[in-house]
Amino acid sequence: MIDRPRRSALYMPASNAKAIEKARSLACDVVILDLEDAVAPEAKETAREQAVQAIADGGFGRRELVIRINGLDTPWGEADLRAAAAARPDAVLVPKVNGPADVAACSAALEGDTALWAMIETGRAVFAVEPIAAASATSRLTTFVMGVNDLAKETRAHILPRREAFHAALSLSVTAARIHGLTILDGVFNDIEDLNGLEDACRQGVEFGFDGKTLIHPKQIGVCNVLFSPSxxxxxxxxxxxxxxxxxxxxxxxxxxxxxxxxxxxxxxxxxxxxxxxxxxxxxxxx
Incomplete structure (x- = not known):
């Protein structure tokens, strides 16, 4: 049974109230209220407060609501996790998950029906991807999200159009997700204006077996929804x-x-x- 589509998951900076309001009318399947990469350090607390308020206010219709917190090794991570748990979104997305222990710790902090989503974006995560996926049996983990930009930063590999340097990480992550019944979303496409390149990236994601893709701009939603839908x-x-x-x-x-x-x-x-x-x-x- 497929509970809901996750073709397009749009990151929206939770520090931007106008962006949050706009997300209520967009055609994406998932809205990720981002407290991490899209938010400057001086705006972290404002972003946290606005994400919590957005969950309370509702109005997102069928869209799945996810809060991406800062890493637990940052000055904001623990407070983010506590606030997100209390807000009870559909899921909390945790960056820099390196192993099953991270899954267990974050899962234990959540409440209600909130699921745990894990970013696969470090070298450690790639080499532990199957044990991380297996932790879903004893936790709230339901979804993997690829973080190719962070993998590129760590490995010093170049993100070329076909992403050859990341084939192993992408394929292993999809395989681990399938073994343990997880949803898995591909990483972002960085060139907002290149919709042809985005189309190629989505087709590649479908070829790898991803369920959908994370996005950084509303103009990317339409292409993503079409290509991650059965024809x-x-x-x-x-x-x-x-x-x-x-x-x-x-x-x-x-x-x-x-x-x-x-x-x-x-x-x-x-x-x-x-x-x-x-x-x-x-x-x-x-x-």
Missing amino acids: PAEVDWARAVIAAFALPENQGKGAIRVDGKMTELLHLAQAQRLVAVADAIHAAEAA
Whole structure:
């Protein structure tokens, strides 16, 4: 079952009241009220207060609300975590998660139905990504978010259009997420004006298996929503596969022919998931 689409997750600086208000009308699936990278040190406390107030005020409709706190090793992290826990957003996004112990500590601080999202953006996290994902069994962890910019800073690798230097980290993170049933979102695309480049980045994210992408500007939402949604042709194929396996003459078969192609039970499972994603998107956009 797909609970809700997370094709587009937009970072909005919580220090900017106008940005928060604008987020209430945007077509993104997720609004991330950011207390970290998008906020200057002198505005950290204001951002925290405004994020908490935004959660209390509501008005975001179907959009999932997430607060990204500062790292717990910063002067603001502990206060951010306490305030975010009390505000009870849909999730709290924690940067610089390095291992299962970080997941356990942050999860224990949360309240109500608030989930934990973890940034995978350090070398330590990449080498511990499967144990981090496994910690979801005993914590509130539901989602990974890639932080490619921070990985580039740490490794000194260059972010080229195809992100060759990060293929291993991206692929391992997706694999770990899938093993343990987590959602996983790709990192941001930095060039706000290059929508063609964004399209290529989204297509690459889909190829890697990401569920959606984090964004830094509202103009990126439309491209992201389209490319992380199943196409009409894909949905038609999926429904045809499901219908074919449901025919009485195909009951109990492990492989059948659909439109002349050999189709196995693994393709049925993929088709069922794709239709569930399409249905979740339709329901969300109709709300």
